[in-house]
Amino acid sequence: MKRYAFGFDIGGTNIVCGLVDREGEIIWTRKVPTEAGKGNDHVMAVVANCAEIGLAESGIAAEDVVGIGIGMPGLVDPEQGISVLSSNLHFRNYPVLAKLKELTGMPVCMENDVRMYVYGEAVVGAGRNRRHVFGLTVGTGLATAMVNDGKLYQGGGDFSGELGHVPIEGIDYRCNCGLTGCLETVVSATGLARQAREAVLSGQKTLLADLKQDPAELKAADVSAAYDEGDEVAVTIMHRTGVTLGKALSYVVPLLSPDIIVLGGGVLHAGERFLAPVRETLFERIMPIYRERLELAAAQRNEDAGVIGSASWAFRQFGS
């Protein structure tokens, strides 16, 4: 009997869900607005509704689904099944698992969304067949996760993976977390946009000034666009951002010796413009024993790694 699991990637804007088989193949998928402003119970109802539609549209019977895996942003308590704090979604100490079990009647498990994303990349993406997978997503913010021999690392209080909140020498932006100079204030889509805006506002001669009438509307994609026109300011911003991440990763590699570092999230759209300085900086700062065996790769399943990861996580919990 072929079995399936539901995987949910709950984001601030959209919920992506899918029915996934044991090999990580997506049989059915759907994307719906999260509508977080309508309240926590509403978001849960949207999830339950997706599951119902998934069964109906795919024709898969409920008894062939081992359970539901949920990836949620922010702090989660997987054992208690609670969303401890998700600022984007306005969740605080909300009993996600209890609510979803009640609504769906299925076994449910949950984890942090970045961990589920990296787990997905470890199972079927760039980290496939590697024992030690270190992954990071660089999008609105920067977060990390680690899968060793197929096991997810959670750390004390389930609080691991916040490399984005290391204060970096020479950066003095205030971070939302309360610290100053955090890595993600520069190394993120938000950070790229911020640097672009500052360059324009400080009167630097750059194409970025022409791309948007209001510099506040500049996006990371604009930096890539100006970069491709040979704009020196854009090249400098992209380079500085990549170098900053490369330096931060030079702590991770000797500490943990991952077999592969998988880089995902929105910043992947910048491609080698961003990856090249990351790689160059990192590889010149690590010992040959690491240099010879480490791979730094772009995520392969950027769009659906979260869904595959959380479904695979459900298989791991319930799919014996």
Added chain:
Amino acid sequence: MKRYAFGFDIGGTNIVCGLVDREGEIIWTRKVPTEAGKGNDHVMAVVANCAEIGLAESGIAAEDVVGIGIGMPGLVDPEQGISVLSSNLHFRNYPVLAKLKELTGMPVCMENDVRMYVYGEAVVGAGRNRRHVFGLTVGTGLATAMVNDGKLYQGGGDFSGELGHVPIEGIDYRCNCGLTGCLETVVSATGLARQAREAVLSGQKTLLADLKQDPAELKAADVSAAYDEGDEVAVTIMHRTGVTLGKALSYVVPLLSPDIIVLGGGVLHAGERFLAPVRETLFERIMPIYRERLELAAAQRNEDAGVIGSASWAFRQFGS
């Protein structure tokens, strides 16, 4: 029937060994010169001889010993039982396990010495009853290890734990590893002595100039001695060294969320002179979720954590 294991901590100068029970109590212990200059086979013979003496002196029967655990400096391949590279001991791709099994007739396992030290601290020292123990030894060099839920983290190629070899902004000492500015060129006993020597040679007004006729003979302990006399140069050196380590640890905490960081090695002799700036720097650079739960503690079994750790490791492998 009460069972025991041998634990060996093989250092560049001395071999410390002990017979340890399952609770981590040392029943018998001995320290002998390593005599690494006499060759690899000789070092192995010293180890085997220690085991023989241990049985004779303790009166414990060989059949009550589950096996031998070996902690060796440098790169080891625990699965193949090989010392891949230990510069201090002049070992290179030497089959430690095969040789010791032949000489002793007992089951033998091996690991890196710092991992065994941290494992010992996790089992019976400062990390007792903590799920996520991150440990580091700061002595001749700086190395790290991690024990999660009683399991030792090894990483790809068994190469984890080299936080000492992260190049740090603003440090430009050449490191033995080939890189420049590695953390351990400053944060180590060697690094403290180096900074003391440089201060004297550059003509700074300091008590350190009076402690040794030849500045090349200054040791880390001299920095502590001058510090206690209120010597400003010594205070600055100790502070800078502690701050440098605190900054490096501010990468470790959000990345891994350990429950406790255990600090051991020769630098412990500096006590709070060193620990205070480490703690202060680290705690002001991490988010409240970590600040509220993290402990930074001195190792409790600094002298014998390595022996207890490798014996406990042997229990883990052979003591079912």
